[in-house]
Amino acid sequence: IQISNACACIVGSEHAEKLHEVRETLENIPSEMIFEQAESVPTETFPSANLLLANFPGDRPQPPALPRGDAPMCYIYTSGTTGLPKAAIIKNSRWFSASCLFGRGLLELHPGDVNYVPLPLYHSTGMFAGLGSSLLTGATLALRTKFSASNFWSDIRQFEATAFVYIGELLRYLLNQPASPEDTNHKIRVITGNGLRPDIWTTFAKRFQISEIREFYGATEGNAPTVNLENRPGMVGRLGPGQSILRCDLATGDVLRNSDGFCEKVAVGETGLLVAQISTTTPFDGYADKAATEKKILHDAFAKGDRSFNSGDLITLHENWWISFADRVGDTFRWKGENVSTNEVAEILNDAPGVLESNVYGVLVPGADGRAGMASLNCREDFSLEDFTSFVIEKLPGYQRPYFLRLQQDMRITGTFKHQKVDYRKEGFDPSLIKDPLFFLDGSQYLTVDQDVFSSLQEGTRKLR
Structure with a gap:
């Protein structure tokens, strides 16, 4: 005993x-x-x-029923980069399969690994690639309350992390930190996430000596995930079965149909709308709001009665079915008869002298055809407006140049490190709403936007050239 x-x-x-x-x-x-x-x-x-x-009661309580795969596990709100967040339904089967994909497939975690997660668990990457992958593989989860660029690598060393997850501009913030001899003093063997832009991919991997970067594409509620397992900079993977990139109006995202009423796929080198067939193997569980769910479904794309998930993302097709992220529908705008990709312009501006990061969007100017480009810039102390002007004129054609500039100390981002554009577009270049320094491109030089200049642009007495 x-x-x-x-x-x-x-x-x-x-x-x-x-x-x-x-x-x-x-x-x-x-x-x-x-x-x-x-x-x-x-x-x-x-x-x-x-x-x-x-004397003991004979009726035993019934054990709780095992959770069903098609039952909701939680709701995850979309990031709201282009509108109000929506509650996406995450079923048990989706959570399990996504966690397996990240834990076993992308991060290849084992019980001896430590997965560092500086992201909130209310976002799908933190939930699936962070918590889910650790629970399913037995790896240790090192969860930080709030991301800190200055403490990131010291955390990595403290917890002896072997993997970490990222999203949006997180890696750019790490790259913007002062270089240190400790940059390569870590045990990281693999990282995964989405939003690593091609303009910093190689630089980040070389400086911090990260040999395996598993960039993926996917929406919280979507059914069209892709994965880049080959470390090819700028790519988010290859098109999978049931996935298509359709010809569309790049400014509105409206699909273009042929004379038979069906959609057509883009050719290599072209950009279009990514959709994925809805089926039993690639379901679309939708949102808590049924009306919002229906808006994301494209009907009769290739045949009468078919249904596809509309990703709302513009994707570029490359050779051998490789794809890269181009822009969000609603972010690309039309100016002077040309479509302007905000991501494409931002990647170029990020290379300008003194620029740490840029957020590009289109703003309305009375009497102008389309939207004029505007860039919010986070700059170093050595930023020179004169040098930036020369860079813009040399590197960008007229229709891609940012006609308006907004200089900021801190960029406005969502809780998942994505650039906020909706509020910026609403504020435009109005100095009564914005306290940051504002400039507009008047031919070959940027001039300060004060109330008089703003009024002249609004009244049409001053034209954009």
Whole structure:
């Protein structure tokens, strides 16, 4: 009894008196937890187990039902980069399969690994690639309350992390930190996430000596995930079965249909709308709001009655089915008859002298055809407006140049490190709404936007050239 560390005991009547003699030596079992099980006449040395069981309710509580794969596990709100967040339904089967994809497929975690997660768990990457992959593989989860660029690598060393997850502009913020001899003092063997832009991919991998970067594409609610397992900078993977890139109006995202009323796929080198067939193997679970769910479904793309998930993302097709992210529908805008990709322009501006990061969007100018480009810039102390102007004129054609600039200390981002554009577009270049320095491109030089200049642009007495 002592060896078993038992805290209770039921003894037969034939051994009851013997046990009574030594009960004072039993360290772990109080007397009231010893019961006698009598086959015939009890000795009454200990309380009767028969009587106790007879008085015990016979109806046992039903064990809770096992969770079903098609039952909701949680709701995850979309990031809201281009509108209000929506509650995406995450079913148990989706959580499980996504966690397997990240834990086993992308990060290849094992019980000895430590997965560092500086992202909130209310976002799908933190939930699936962070918590889910650790639970399914037995790897340790190192979860930081809030991302800190300055403490990132010291955390990595402290927890001896072997993998971490990222999203949006997170890696750019790490790259913007001062270089240190400790940059390569870590045990990271693989990272995964989405939003690593091609303008910093190679630089980041070389500076921090990250040999495996597993960039993926996918929406919280979507059914069209892709994965780049080959470390090819700028790519988010290859098109999979049931996935297509359709010809569309790049400014509105409206699909273009042929004379038969069906959609057409883009050719290599072209950009279009990514969609994915909705089927039993690639379901679209939608949102809590049924109307919002229906808006994301494209009907009759290739045949009457078919249904596809509309990703809302513009994707560029490359050779051998490789694809790269181009822009969000609604972010690309039209100016001077040309479509302007905000991501493409931002990647170029990020290379300008003194620029740490840029956020590009289109703003309305009364009397102008389309939207004029505007860039919010986070700059170093050595930023020169004159040098930036020369860079813009040399590197960008007229229709891609940012006609308006907004200089900021801190870029406005979502909770998942994606650039916020909706509020910026609403504020435009109005100096009464914006306290940051504002400039507009007047031919070959940027001039300060004050209330007089703003009024002249609004009234049409001053034209954009």
